[in-house]
Amino acid sequence: MVKQKTIQNEISLTGVGLHTGKEVKMTFKPAPINNGFTFVRVDLEGSPIIEADANYVVNTQRGTNLEKLGVKIQTSEHVLAAFVGCDVDNVIIELNESEPPIMDGSSKYFVEAIEKAGVVEQEAERKYYVVKEVISFVDETTGSEILVMPSDDYQVTAMVDFGTKVLGTQNATMKSITDFKKEIADARTFSFLHELETLLDNGLIKGGDLNNAIVYVDKEISEATMENLKVAFGKDKISVKPNGILDNLTLHYPNEAARHKLLDVVGDLALIGIRIKGKVIANKPGHFVNTQFAKKMSKIIKIEQKNQIPVYDLNLEPLMDIHKIMSILPHRPPFLLIDRIIEMSDTHVVGMKNVTMNENFFVGHFPDAPVMPGVLIVEAMAQSGGILVLSTVPDPENYLTYFMKIDNVKFKYKVLPGDTLIFKCELITPIRRGICHMQAHAYANGRLVAEAELMAQIAKKQ
Template structure:
């Protein structure tokens, strides 16, 4: 079992946003299990949170930009790539501006900050999406294509071709994510001269200088353009090196552009929200095609997870029988709706109920066509979750469990006499101050029959 990881201590960096030109402070903080990557705008009232989720992508011009309820995060990809490359699952990224600092245009300084903060394992299993067949997305307008195919580990290959002599065709491959730091993290962002002219004319690259972007000179530089570049970058002299890039930078690799595109792919695909076991091949990747692919894969994963039915041995010795359950829960027949607890950990519990024709509720609930009431399925899931939360205190017999909130309840199929219901409750966040927030699912006959997001609190008996 591979465990989730977060950072051990908080750490901060300061710098300038590439497109905003504003000074920004960014702080990485440890996060609880299943948090994923979350951005927090501490400069705004209420410190709103924007999850690193592909569904929040609103713009991919010059970077991957997120927006949730009007709150924006610009150019998220380099920071996210660093956390994936450092094998970190959960982190809170605080910003006092909309854009992380560009630093040198790579992920190098973010990786160094993560290593300085330290990395620790957490008491929860990391989830993977195992790719079983080829999944692809193509942008017909540009010919860009990205696909993922089955593989034992996460691998990425990028191939770039900008149709220019100065850059030509390049490719890069990362076979092991553990090599991200040494092979990919210091690959810097790049631009072509013709793009730079447009960006400068429109005030879209205020924090750029020749130290955080490789500029490929793909056209003759006019005297006017040269003067504009001198002013924009605060340089008295600018020239073109023999390899076709503006001076003040030395390439780290002959294929640095392809390596940076690979870095971008890793950062953009972090928005899927689930680790991948598969090989990604990206031909002429860009933020648009990357994030469209991330949205597609995220949707596929969610559908499969929703329809994935866990399998349990219903005949093996239960962790708790009905007598042990009654020693912990205050409920009694006919309102005790859990017969067995099959398994339990610090963050999940699995319970079981055999539905029979002898249930009291069948007397009045559709007597001619008996169906278990949906509200009682929710109650049964809550009782199963109650076992989990009561197990967190040394004297559960002295506590009662109360509902605080029920969200996103869905009933998928009828539950009939003779069915065996299996309930699985997973913590959404750690239990704190006796409050339990969990995702609850109910299964019967190899199908998901009900689901709900439940919040409950335990309180001492009067």
């Protein structure tokens, strides 16, 4: 079992936003299990949170930009790539501006900060999406394409061809995420001279200098352009190197542009929200095609997870039989609605109930066409969750469990006499002060029959 990870200590970096040109302080903080990557705008009232979620992508010009309820995060990809590359799952990223500092245009300084802060394991299993078939997205306008195919590890190949002599065709491959820190993290962002001129003319690159972006000269530089560049970058002299880039920078790799595009792919695909076991091949990647692919993957994964039916061998000896259950839960027949606990960890529990015609509720609930009441399915899910939360105290027989909140309840199919119900409850947040917040699903006949988000609290008997 691979466990989730977060950073051990908080750490801060300061710098300038590439496009805003504003000084910004960014702080990485440890986060609880299942938090994922969340941005917090501490400069705004209420410190609003923006999750690193592909569905919040609103703009991909000059970076991957997120927006939630009017709150924006710009150029998120380099920071997110660093956390994935350092094998971290849960982090809170505080910013006092909308854009992280550009630093040197790579993920290098973020990786160094993460390593300085330290990485620690958490008491929860990491979740993966195992790719079983080829999934692809094509941008018909540009011809860019990204696909993922089955593989035991997360691998990425990026192929770039910008149709220019100065850059040519380049490829880069990351065979394992363990290669990121050494082979990919220090690959810097780049731009073509014609793009740079447009950005400068429109005031869209206020925090750039020749130390945080590789500039490929793909056209003749006029004297006027040269003077504008000197002013923009605060340099007395600017020249073009024999390899076609502006001076003051030395390439780290001959294929640094392809490596940076691969870095961007890793950062953008972090927005899927779950680790991938599959090989990604990106042909002419860019933030638009990357994030569209991330949105498609996110949707596919959510649908599969929603419809995924857990399979358990009911012939095996249960973790808890009815006698053990009754020693923990205060409920008694006819309101004890679970028969077995099949499986349990610190973060989830699986319970079971055999529905028979002898149930008391069938006396009055459609006796001529018996259907198990939906509210009792919810109660049965909650009782399974009650086992999980009561297992955190040494004397569960001295506690009672009370509902605090029920949200997003959905009933999909009828539950009839003769059905075997399986209840799976998973923590949404860690149990604190006896409060349990969980996502619950009920399955019967190989399909999802009900689901709900439940919150309950245990309290000592008076």
